[in-house]
Amino acid sequence: MPKIPATAVAATGIIGGYAIARWTKKRPLGGVALAAAGAVAAYEWHRAGGSKASVGLSTAYIAAFAGSHPLAKKIGAWPAVFTAAGTVSAASWAVTRRAKAWAGQPA
Incomplete structure (x- = not known):
């Protein structure tokens, strides 16, 4: 089975959870999708970068989700969701790429 990058899982969790x-019209169902994707991404972040990377990126994932709510009042719901997903994806990519470089793995 091909490995799906944590970056994609995190972005899909935010976008898919909102969608x-x-x-x-069932917010808890969206929350389940958001949490499930976050758990999978956290597992992959831990594998790629260790505990510090996993905790930091999981915190960023939750902060991006929470931050999308007030941002939606300023720029609209979908733009806020895409901004949050892009932000957490960029952070995920940067941290996991750096962790792989430190471990001597190809980025």
């Missing part, structure tokens, strides 16, 4: 909550 599910919006289209089903």
